Each structure stands twice: as structure tokens, then as C-alpha cells.
Amino acid sequence: MLAEMPLNELRQxxxxxQKMLAEVLHVQQPxxxxxxxxxxxxxxxxxxxxxxxxxxxxxxxxxxDGAVRISNFADL
Numbered sequence: 001m002l003a004e005m006p007l008n009e010l011r012q013x014x015x016x017x018q019k020m021l022a023e024v025l026h027v028q029q030p031x032x033x034x035x036x037x038x039x040x041x042x043x044x045x046x047x048x049x050x051x052x053x054x055x056x057x058x059x060x061x062x063x064x065d066g067a068v069r070i071s072n073f074a075d076l
């Protein structure tokens with residue numbers, strides 16, 4: 001597992017083109033290109049993007065004494 005990867009590289013690693021992902025999300029391909037360049041977005045937008053690639057998004061807070069999965073966003 002890779003520790004860090006931008007969205008466009010993750011999409012490519014999953015074998016998806018922007019066009020393919022756009023079709024799954026029912027948006028136009030330029031919307032995918034724009035989203036992949038963003039540095040700030042809603043969690044719901046990121047979740048949809050990850051789920052369209054077949055994944056599941058989890059929000060985890062990491063502290064020196066351990067990590068905590070934030071459950072508020074589980075049902076978004």
C-alpha cells in the first residue's frame with residue numbers, strides 16, 4: 001500500500017481514465033480534471049470520487065499517542 005498519492009495518480013493506478021470516471025459519476029470529463037487539481041473540496045465530493053473508483057473513504061485523525069477514525073462522516 002502506498003502512503004500517499006494524488007487523486008489523478010490513484011485513478012490511473014485503478015486503471016480508469018477521466019472519461020470512464022466521469023461516466024460513472026454522471027458528469028463531464030472536464031469536471032474530473034478540475035476536481036483532480038483541487039486542493040480543497042467537500043468530503044462528500046471526495047467520497048463520491050473514491051467510491052466511483054471502487055474504494056471507501058475513511059477520515060482518520062492521527063496523534064502522537066494513536067489514531068482515531070472520525071465517524072461523523074460515515075453516512076455522508
